[in-house]
Amino acid sequence: MIDFNARIKDALALASDTKVFQFGEDILKHAPDLFMENFPGKKALIVADGNTWVAAGEKVWSYFKGAGIECRKHLFGMEEFHADSIYSDEIGAELDEFPSIPVAVGSGVINDLCKLAAFRHNVPYMVVATAASVDGYSSSGASITVDGAKMTIECKAPKVILADTNVLASAPKEMTAAGYADLAAKIPAGGEWMIADLFGTEPIVPEAWKILYEILPEMIADPEGIAAGNPESVGILFAGLTLSGIAMQVAHSSRPASCAEHLYSHWLDMTGHTFNGKLQSHGFQVGVGTLTTCAFFDELLKMDLSEIDVEACVEKWPALEEEQRRAREIFKDFPVPELGYTEITKKYNDKETVRRQLELIKNNWHEFKKELRKQVYSFDKMQNMFSIAGAPTCPEDIGVTRNQMRYLTDFVQLMRWRINMLDLAKRGCFYDRLVDGVFGKGGVWEC
Numbered sequence: 001m002i003d004f005n006a007r008i009k010d011a012l013a014l015a016s017d018t019k020v021f022q023f024g025e026d027i028l029k030h031a032p033d034l035f036m037e038n039f040p041g042k043k044a045l046i047v048a049d050g051n052t053w054v055a056a057g058e059k060v061w062s063y064f065k066g067a068g069i070e071c072r073k074h075l076f077g078m079e080e081f082h083a084d085s086i087y088s089d090e091i092g093a094e095l096d097e098f099p100s101i102p103v104a105v106g107s108g109v110i111n112d113l114c115k116l117a118a119f120r121h122n123v124p125y126m127v128v129a130t131a132a133s134v135d136g137y138s139s140s141g142a143s144i145t146v147d148g149a150k151m152t153i154e155c156k157a158p159k160v161i162l163a164d165t166n167v168l169a170s171a172p173k174e175m176t177a178a179g180y181a182d183l184a185a186k187i188p189a190g191g192e193w194m195i196a197d198l199f200g201t202e203p204i205v206p207e208a209w210k211i212l213y214e215i216l217p218e219m220i221a222d223p224e225g226i227a228a229g230n231p232e233s234v235g236i237l238f239a240g241l242t243l244s245g246i247a248m249q250v251a252h253s254s255r256p257a258s259c260a261e262h263l264y265s266h267w268l269d270m271t272g273h274t275f276n277g278k279l280q281s282h283g284f285q286v287g288v289g290t291l292t293t294c295a296f297f298d299e300l301l302k303m304d305l306s307e308i309d310v311e312a313c314v315e316k317w318p319a320l321e322e323e324q325r326r327a328r329e330i331f332k333d334f335p336v337p338e339l340g341y342t343e344i345t346k347k348y349n350d351k352e353t354v355r356r357q358l359e360l361i362k363n364n365w366h367e368f369k370k371e372l373r374k375q376v377y378s379f380d381k382m383q384n385m386f387s388i389a390g391a392p393t394c395p396e397d398i399g400v401t402r403n404q405m406r407y408l409t410d411f412v413q414l415m416r417w418r419i420n421m422l423d424l425a426k427r428g429c430f431y432d433r434l435v436d437g438v439f440g441k442g443g444v445w446e447c
C-alpha cells in the first residue's frame, strides 16, 4: 500500500504555489484553522454557488464566523453557469471593495473563477473542494472563456487545498466518474510524453514524472470504489488529481497531464458541443479521447517500427508551406480558423530533424515498445475500468458519432504544438494505417 501522505508531502516540497494539501474524512471543520495559519490576520471572501453552498459552503461560512474570521460571501445562482471571465470580474469587484483572501468552495468552475480573480488581485487563495471531478484544482492555469473563446490563462495555483472526503463522496456520481476519466487520461498522455522525450522535443522532467506516474496505476485501480462513492476511494482519486496538478507546477507545463486525449475535448468545447441540450463534462469528453488514444497505442504496438524505411519517409516529408496549407484547409470552418496554422508552424520539424527522430524510433523500437506497453493500458482494459467507474465507454455516450471522432483526429494532430503520437505516425508514414486500424473495418470503433 502506497503512503499517499508521504507522497503528497514530497510533492508539496517541490510545488511552486501549493503549500498545504489536507484530505481526509470529516476535516471540513479544520478550514478556519488552516486559513488562519496560512493567511494570518486576513479577511475571507467565501465564494460558492447554489449547489456548493449546500454541499459545504454553509458549514464553512459558519465555521469561519465561529472562529471570529471577518468574512463575506459571494454566491452565484443555482442555474448552470460556466467559467466565464465576467464571473471572475464579479469576484474581483468584491475583492476591490473588501480586500480579502478568496476561499473557493466548489469544484472546477468556482475554483477557476477564484484562481483568476486572486491572481489578478495579486493575492493567494484557498480552495475547499466539493467534488473529485477535475485535475485543475492544483494546476497553475485557469480554464476560462473570455469574449466567447475558451483559453487557459496562466495564473497561480491555490496556496491551500482542503478536501473532506465525505463531502467529495456526496458529490453527484457523474462528477466523480468524470474526475476518474480525467486522471486515467494521464496513462496514454504519459506514453505520448515518452515519445516526445525520445524525440528530445519535451524531455521528461524526472521530479514531475515521479510525483504522478510512479503511483498513477494504484490511484486508478479502484473503479468499483469510485462507482460506489466510497469516501476512501474518492479521496485517493482526489489526491491523484491534485498530484497531477502539482506535477504540472513542477514541470511548469501541462505536459504531465495532457496530450492528444485532451484535444478531442478542447475541440468539442470550442465548437460548443452539447448532448441532449447539455454541455458535456471535461472529464467525460477527455475520457472518450483517452479510449481513442489507447486504441491508437494498441495499433502502434502491433507494428514493427524497427523495419521503418527512414529514407523513404524523409523523402515524403512535406515542406512547412504544405503543412500550413493543409492546416488552413482542415480548419477553414473551425471557430478559430488560424489555430492549426499557428500550431503546426511551431511544431514543424525539418527533414534532418525528422530523419533523426525516425532513426531514434527505429533503433530503439524493441525496448521502447516494451516501455510503452508498460505505461499505456490497452483499449479493452481502459474501457472495462471506465465501464465499472461509470465513465463513458464510447463516443455515443457523450453524443459524438464514431465518424465524428475520426474526423476530429485530423484536427487533434494539428491543434497543439506539442508532439503527440499522431505526429509520430505522420513522420513514419503510417498515419492512415493507424487511423484505419481504429475506425476502419475490424477496428474497435469501426464506422
Ligand SMILES: [Zn+2]
Pocket (backbone or CB within 6 Å): 135, 182, 262, 282, 286
Ligand atoms: Zn483534464
